[in-house]
Amino acid sequence: MTEELLRRTFELRGRDFENAGEKSTEVTSILKELDIDPDVILRVGVVTFEAEMNVVMYADKAILSFILTDDEIAIEVADQGPGIPNIELAMQPGYSTASDEMREMGFGYGMGLPNIKKNSDEFFLESQVGKGTKVYCMIRLNSNG
Ligand SMILES: Nc1ncnc2c1ncn2[C@@H]1O[C@H](COP(=O)(O)OP(=O)(O)OP(=O)(O)O)[C@@H](O)[C@H]1O
Numbered sequence: 001m002t003e004e005l006l007r008r009t010f011e012l013r014g015r016d017f018e019n020a021g022e023k024s025t026e027v028t029s030i031l032k033e034l035d036i037d038p039d040v041i042l043r044v045g046v047v048t049f050e051a052e053m054n055v056v057m058y059a060d061k062a063i064l065s066f067i068l069t070d071d072e073i074a075i076e077v078a079d080q081g082p083g084i085p086n087i088e089l090a091m092q093p094g095y096s097t098a099s100d101e102m103r104e105m106g107f108g109y110g111m112g113l114p115n116i117k118k119n120s121d122e123f124f125l126e127s128q129v130g131k132g133t134k135v136y137c138m139i140r141l142n143s144n145g
């Protein structure tokens, strides 16, 4: 039986570049207080940061939920936004619809989603055009990528 140790939810706001990355930092700070493999924390950091940035860049708002059990960390980011019309295309490294302004800020390499997938032991992306997108990731505590 897996035991739930910690559950937190955070609200993310679209276009909020000023506070972008704040919630993923909060998540990794919580994990650093616990006795968790630094490599796992790094992977959680990548996943939450990239999912958070995608909300900031493309969606209106989202709820990030984070659940720690004794053997895994699950992260779900469910947004209200335009959705992704072609998930297969969006998952391709280098594909991006980022604006010039976003690219000037150093985003828009089209690497966020592929990196989320790469750093997750389980990855699931669901989207409804005109409604929103849900990213689910699971990272095992005793795995090494
Ligand atoms: N939450 C979302 N809502 C709507 N569209 C999204 C969302 N997340 C990703 N996308 C779409 O998928 C594309 C690819 O996303 P991905 O995160 O891989 O790259 P990026 O955000 O464009 O660039 P990078 O992550 O490297 O800064 C985005 O350009 C965007 O068109």
Ligand SMILES: [Mg+2]
Binding pocket: 050, 053, 054, 108, 111, 112, 113
């Ligand atoms: Mg991205």
